[in-house]
Amino acid sequence: MTLQTMTQDVIAAAEKPALSIINYSLSYKTANGLISALKNIDLTIPKGKTVGLVGESGSGKSSMAWSVMRYLPPNAVETGGAIRLAGEELLDHTPWQMADIRGKRMSMVFQDPSTSLNPTIRLGEQIAEVLMRHRGLTKAQAWAEAEVALARTGITRPKEMLQRFPHEASGGEKQRVVIATAFACEPELIIFDEPTTALDILTARQILDLFNQLRDETNVSALYISHDLGLVSRVVDEVSVLHKGVIVERGLVGEVFAKPSAPYTKQLIGAVPNPDRFIGVDAPAEPKTLIKLDGIGVHYGAPSKIQKMFWPEDAEKVGFWGAKDVNFEVRKGELLGVVGESGSGKSTIAKVLAGLQDFQGNLEIEGKTVTGRKAIDRAYRRRVQIVFQHPDASLNPRQKIGTIIARPLKLYGVVPREKIKARIAELLEMVRLPAEYADRYPHQLSGGEKQRVAIARAFAAEPELVICDEVTAALDVSVQAAVAELLVKLQKDTGAACVFITHDLNLIRQLAHRIAVMHHGKLVDFFDRPDARSEDRDPYTKALLDAVPVHTPVEAFEIA
Amino acid sequence: MRNFFSSPTAIMGTALLSIVLFAAIFGPMIAPYDPQAFDPLNRLQGPSMAHLFGTDQFGRDLLSRVLTGAPSTVAFGVGATLLGVGIGSIIGVVAGVSGGWIDSTIMRVLDGLLAVPDLLFTLLIVTILGGGMEHAMLAVSIAFAPGMARIARSAVLSVRTRDYVRAAVARGESGVYIVTCEVLPNALSPIVVEATIRVSFAIMIGATLGFLGLGAQPPSTEWGLMVAEARQFMFRNPWCVAIPGLSIAIAALGFNLFGDALRDALDPKRSHG
Numbered sequence: 001m002t003l004q005t006m007t008q009d010v011i012a013a014a015e016k017p018a019l020s021i022i023n024y025s026l027s028y029k030t031a032n033g034l035i036s037a038l039k040n041i042d043l044t045i046p047k048g049k050t051v052g053l054v055g056e057s058g059s060g061k062s063s064m065a066w067s068v069m070r071y072l073p074p075n076a077v078e079t080g081g082a083i084r085l086a087g088e089e090l091l092d093h094t095p096w097q098m099a100d101i102r103g104k105r106m107s108m109v110f111q112d113p114s115t116s117l118n119p120t121i122r123l124g125e126q127i128a129e130v131l132m133r134h135r136g137l138t139k140a141q142a143w144a145e146a147e148v149a150l151a152r153t154g155i156t157r158p159k160e161m162l163q164r165f166p167h168e169a170s171g172g173e174k175q176r177v178v179i180a181t182a183f184a185c186e187p188e189l190i191i192f193d194e195p196t197t198a199l200d201i202l203t204a205r206q207i208l209d210l211f212n213q214l215r216d217e218t219n220v221s222a223l224y225i226s227h228d229l230g231l232v233s234r235v236v237d238e239v240s241v242l243h244k245g246v247i248v249e250r251g252l253v254g255e256v257f258a259k260p261s262a263p264y265t266k267q268l269i270g271a272v273p274n275p276d277r278f279i280g281v282d283a284p285a286e287p288k289t290l291i292k293l294d295g296i297g298v299h300y301g302a303p304s305k306i307q308k309m310f311w312p313e314d315a316e317k318v319g320f321w322g323a324k325d326v327n328f329e330v331r332k333g334e335l336l337g338v339v340g341e342s343g344s345g346k347s348t349i350a351k352v353l354a355g356l357q358d359f360q361g362n363l364e365i366e367g368k369t370v371t372g373r374k375a376i377d378r379a380y381r382r383r384v385q386i387v388f389q390h391p392d393a394s395l396n397p398r399q400k401i402g403t404i405i406a407r408p409l410k411l412y413g414v415v416p417r418e419k420i421k422a423r424i425a426e427l428l429e430m431v432r433l434p435a436e437y438a439d440r441y442p443h444q445l446s447g448g449e450k451q452r453v454a455i456a457r458a459f460a461a462e463p464e465l466v467i468c469d470e471v472t473a474a475l476d477v478s479v480q481a482a483v484a485e486l487l488v489k490l491q492k493d494t495g496a497a498c499v500f501i502t503h504d505l506n507l508i509r510q511l512a513h514r515i516a517v518m519h520h521g522k523l524v525d526f527f528d529r530p531d532a533r534s535e536d537r538d539p540y541t542k543a544l545l546d547a548v549p550v551h552t553p554v555e556a557f558e559i560a
Numbered sequence: 561m562r563n564f565f566s567s568p569t570a571i572m573g574t575a576l577l578s579i580v581l582f583a584a585i586f587g588p589m590i591a592p593y594d595p596q597a598f599d600p601l602n603r604l605q606g607p608s609m610a611h612l613f614g615t616d617q618f619g620r621d622l623l624s625r626v627l628t629g630a631p632s633t634v635a636f637g638v639g640a641t642l643l644g645v646g647i648g649s650i651i652g653v654v655a656g657v658s659g660g661w662i663d664s665t666i667m668r669v670l671d672g673l674l675a676v677p678d679l680l681f682t683l684l685i686v687t688i689l690g691g692g693m694e695h696a697m698l699a700v701s702i703a704f705a706p707g708m709a710r711i712a713r714s715a716v717l718s719v720r721t722r723d724y725v726r727a728a729v730a731r732g733e734s735g736v737y738i739v740t741c742e743v744l745p746n747a748l749s750p751i752v753v754e755a756t757i758r759v760s761f762a763i764m765i766g767a768t769l770g771f772l773g774l775g776a777q778p779p780s781t782e783w784g785l786m787v788a789e790a791r792q793f794m795f796r797n798p799w800c801v802a803i804p805g806l807s808i809a810i811a812a813l814g815f816n817l818f819g820d821a822l823r824d825a826l827d828p829k830r831s832h833g
Binding site for chain 2: 031354355356376377378381382385386388389390393394395396397398399407408411454457461
């Protein structure tokens with residue numbers, strides 16, 4: 001089926017599609033002239049269908065959402081085309097007319113529920129406000145209606161929830177409230193802008209199920225924007241792939257996954273980690289312990305000496321344990337994966353290992369015992385290096401790349417002074433960056449390149465252990481695959497061990513020899529990679545594994 | 561740099577600042593008359609070809625007096641600010657970097673000082689130290705220190721938790737390296753911007769002290785003092801009050817607008833966006 005006949009079929013099926021975008025283009029005025037964000041976009045959402053829009057950061061997918069909502073920044077220039085909601089041209093509407101349409105006929109669910117709800121207003125009022133504004137209900141009616149709306153989203157005690165403030169609800173509950181608000185006026189179209197990205201795996205799974213359930217109940221049309229192909233395949237009927245402002249491929253979701261035609265889509269699908277394809281280094285032949293964590297505990301907001309003196313019985317209750325009684329060992333040359341949701345304590349462990357966090361218990365590095373953060377010496381710090389999640393934040397913006405990489409070389413005296421320059425070039429080459437990058441500043445590099453610099457800096461110290469704290473989380477899928485591959489190559493070359501902290505189970509199953517699972521600050525499971533699916537896994541591990549999108553488009557790999 | 565001049569604030573601020581700085585550097589050289597020369601026959605004249613800005617109660621040429629007064633006025637503002645920023649930044653950086661009880665103690669003391677208005681605080685110090693330019697300058701800088709310390713501390717705190725600082729800590733860098741190479745360069749821009757804006761306050765406080773007779777002493781050509789001396793003759797010749805008054809306003813406005821523009825230009829969200 002060609003693209004055109006398919007589009008025609010779809011149009012024939014529903015005479016007036018819920019949303020049709022025809023040949024739409026958008027640019028932004030910047031200091032460097034006009035920058036094109038969207039080029040000749042054609043997109044149709046038939047009534048009652050969900051269309052996915054997939055693209056990496058900077059592809060223009062969020063611009064698309066804001067164009068449809070008619071809420072563009074002042075420097076946006078629309079260079080042509082049409083956006084029609086049930087046949088009505090939105091581009092001609094005044095801001096006043098749009099205010100009536102937004103929330104009533106079109107609504108939007110944002111990425112992060114903690115920022116899309118007003119923290120000073122009760123949740124009930126936030127839902128009721130929409131109902132009062134668009135359906136003309138009285139306050140009492142609106143609150144009653146809000147309760148019904150919340151109950152529909154599977155919140156167990158909706159009446160209580162209405163009285164709460166956003167900070168008194170969990171992330172998943174907040175997103176349910178946002179979704180309830182979006183559905184409240186039974187709109188014709190709902191735009192979902194990465195609604196699960198800020199949530200934990202398990203919660204995200206529930207929200208997706210909720211979305212599917214509500215869609216079946218209300219028959220709403222939806223535009224679902226995401227960077228995650230696996231996730232999109234679960235909720236949408238049709239998908240469009242957006243690359244640099246151009247739709248490079250569209251079609252039914254099954255077909256796009258099974259037989260991607262555009263090179264970009266192939267690359268994108270190929271980059272999605274496949275848990276069954278191991279790409280890590282060979283496991284060390286004989287397991288030798290490098291570092292041992294013995295009863296590690298981190299108590300955030302621990303009581304002061306005075307509090308302990310007067311209220312000894314409260315000492316345990318004050319503050320909370322970021323990690324408690326964590327025991328495991330890292331072997332020489334291996335890659336140990338640490339997985340868990342946000343707040344599970346995995347980053348706390350990274351900070352303890354890197355000597356950034358006070359802790360209780362002992363660290364044992366090849367027989368030498370370290371009892372606390374202050375006892376960590378420079379020799380230890382050289383042997384253990386850390387790479388942070390956000391490459392934008394981990395490089396000093398006022399230092400050149402060369403200076404940044406040279407610092408560990410000078411600090412630890414890795415190479416003699418006169419050879420530092422040559423070594424920088426070597427290190428840059430190791431992370432596959434051109435040597436002339438040494439003279440650039442971090443802001444001149446892309447996110448993936450910056451992360452390579454951070455990795456080069458860590459390996460410059462010639463460490464025995466590199467801690468990677470969610471190093472791929474802030475990167476796009478295709479960049480993420482390249483960075484993971486690079487890490488494996490560096491491990492192969494240097495023989496360093498690696499503690500790889502992530503929330504991405506598919507990725508870690510590609511890389512790690514052994515996997516530790518953390519939950520609420522405790523180590524709940526620890527297993528070798530092949531045993532991931534065995535029966536004696538902890539129920540929490542099983543739940544996590546079941547929650548990740550299971551899509552293994554095997555054919556796609558063969559094509560790609 | 562092109563971005564900097566895209567805003568009207570920046571153009572205006574730079575223009576006014578250039579006039580003031582030009583007067584401060586070349587003023588005494590280009591002054592047409594001796595600023596202290598009496599001319600009893602031409603007292604309280606309005607602007608004329610001979611005296612462009614008119615003359616004061618002793619027949620002294622106002623243009624010459626304003627021009628020769630520029631260096632001391634600007635030097636007062638810049639000097640007091642530099643001193644105040646220096647003292648304040650050191651206190652703030654120490655507080656921000658050390659944290660814990662040292663931070664708490666320093667900041668509580670400074671909070672107490674901040675409760676006293678700048679001018680009142682300055683007057684108090686000048687009364688204790690005695691009048692004169694140097695004492696007034698010292699007083700203004702002491703009055704500025706608590707505010708600057710707060711700004712320096714918050715700048716340091718916002719940088720201190722960044723990943724590149726944590727990376728340096730994890731590497732085992734010395735405290736001195738972390739503060740001078742990682743923290744300070746990134747905390748500097750808010751301090752510089754605030755300092756530029758504060759120069760205008762310093763000039764105004766200096767002028768106020770001069771007006772109250774606590775700063776510069778006659779026959780100095782400091783602008784605030786000029787306003788004070790000419791006050792009695794305001795209705796006979798408004799020019800002798802207006803000219804030094806306008807000069808103060810231009811200098812203050814110039815520094816203020818320039819500082820505002822600098823803040824916008826140094827804001828990474830705007831320059832990279």
